[in-house]
Amino acid sequence: MSLESRIINSLKTLLDPLSHQDIVTGGVLQGLQVTEWGNVSFILDINTQYMNEGIKLKEKAETLVSKIPGVKDVKVILTAQRKAPAPRSLKKEVPGIKHIVVLASGKGGVGKSTTAVNLACALHKMGLSVGILDCDVYGPSLPRLLGVNEKPTSDDGKIINPLEAYGLKCMSMGFMMDEKAPAIWRGPMVQSAVQQMLHQVKWGALDFLIVDLPPGTGDVQLTLAQSVLLSGAIIVSTPQDLALIDARKALEMFVKVDVPILGLVENMSFFLCPHCSGRSEIFEHGGVHRQALSLNLPLLAEIPLHMSIRETSEKGTPLVYSMPTSGEALLYGKLAKHVLSILYK
Known part of the structure; x- marks a missing residue:
C-alpha cells in the first residue's frame, strides 16, 4: 500500500x-x-x-x-x-407569506413586544401588507398593545380568521383566553398551538408576518426555527450586561438552527425627560451597539425609554399611529426601513 x-x-x-x-x-x-x-x-x-x-x-x-x-x-x-449545510428541506413556507421575521430576546421585560407591534405598524404605513403573530403563549401582550378584545371566528370550524387592527392581521392566544387566566401547558401543547396559529389561520397574502416570541430559547423558538422558513431574527435587548448575556444566548440559538440574524435593537437605550427633554442613560448606553460590532451585525435601532411609548402601549394605540410625527415613531420607521434594506438588498 x-x-x-x-x-x-x-x-x-x-x-x-x-x-x-x-x-x-x-x-x-x-x-x-x-x-x-x-x-x-x-x-x-x-x-x-x-x-x-x-x-x-x-x-x-x-x-x-x-x-x-x-x-x-x-x-x-x-x-x-x-458554509454550514442549511438543513432547510424540512422547513416549510407558509403559503402566501413572503417574509417571516421573528423578534426575540433572552429576557422578558425588555420591550420586545412593543418593538414588534410598532415595527409591524411602520411596515404597514409604508404600503406593505403585514400580519403580526403573538407566540408568547404564557404571557401574550398583543391584545393589550393593539387594544383588541374580540374572539377570533372560523367559517368552517378548522381555519381561524385573524383579527384586524391598525391595518394588521393579528393572532394571539390572548384572544382566546381570559386576560387573567394562566396558560398551564406542557411543551407539546405549546408546540401544537404555535403550529395551529401559523398554518390554520387565514393569513392570506402578506409581505411580512412579524412574530413576537416569548423570552428565552424554549419550545416555541425551536418549533418555529426548525419547521418554518424564517427570513430572519431581530434580537431585542436593553443595554445592561445582565440582559445582554441572555440576548447573546438567544442569538446563538438562531445561528445554530440556521436562521439569519438581521440585526440587534437596543431598547430603553436612554431616557428622555418629558419636561425638559434631558437625556439620562439609566441602563447605561451602547451595550447592544458594542455587542453588534463584536458580532459584525448591524445595530438596527436605538429606542429610548420614553413616556409616550409606555402610555400608547398601555392604551392599545401604537405610537407609530397615535403620534406619527414624534421622534420615537420616526425611530420605528427607520427600523422598518433598515429591515427592508437588508431583506431586499
Whole structure:
C-alpha cells in the first residue's frame, strides 16, 4: 500500500465535528500532497462555526500522520471557508407569506413586544401588507398593545380568521383566553398551538408576518426555527450586561438552527425627560451597539425609554399611529426601513 493510501486511511478515522462524517468522505481533507522524501502537506477546510474544534482537529491530524512510517514532515493548513449545510428541506413556507421575521430576546421585560407591534405598524404605513403573530403563549401582550378584545371566528370550524387592527392581521392566544387566566401547558401543547396559529389561520397574502416570541430559547423558538422558513431574527435587548448575556444566548440559538440574524435593537437605550427633554442613560448606553460590532451585525435601532411609548402601549394605540410625527415613531420607521434594506438588498 502506498504512503498516500496509508495517510488517507489514517485520516478517515477523524470525524468532521459538523457532519460527523470522516474528514475524507466529508470533504474536509483537501490538497493532499506526498513527496518521495516523505514530506506531507494537506488542507483541512472546516466550517466557520467550528474554529475551536477545527484547531483540535488539525492537531490530531498532524499527530496521527506524523506517526505513519515513511512520513518525515507534516504541514497542515487550516482554512474556514465551507458554509454550514442549511438543513432547510424540512422547513416549510407558509403559503402566501413572503417574509417571516421573528423578534426575540433572552429576557422578558425588555420591550420586545412593543418593538414588534410598532415595527409591524411602520411596515404597514409604508404600503406593505403585514400580519403580526403573538407566540408568547404564557404571557401574550398583543391584545393589550393593539387594544383588541374580540374572539377570533372560523367559517368552517378548522381555519381561524385573524383579527384586524391598525391595518394588521393579528393572532394571539390572548384572544382566546381570559386576560387573567394562566396558560398551564406542557411543551407539546405549546408546540401544537404555535403550529395551529401559523398554518390554520387565514393569513392570506402578506409581505411580512412579524412574530413576537416569548423570552428565552424554549419550545416555541425551536418549533418555529426548525419547521418554518424564517427570513430572519431581530434580537431585542436593553443595554445592561445582565440582559445582554441572555440576548447573546438567544442569538446563538438562531445561528445554530440556521436562521439569519438581521440585526440587534437596543431598547430603553436612554431616557428622555418629558419636561425638559434631558437625556439620562439609566441602563447605561451602547451595550447592544458594542455587542453588534463584536458580532459584525448591524445595530438596527436605538429606542429610548420614553413616556409616550409606555402610555400608547398601555392604551392599545401604537405610537407609530397615535403620534406619527414624534421622534420615537420616526425611530420605528427607520427600523422598518433598515429591515427592508437588508431583506431586499
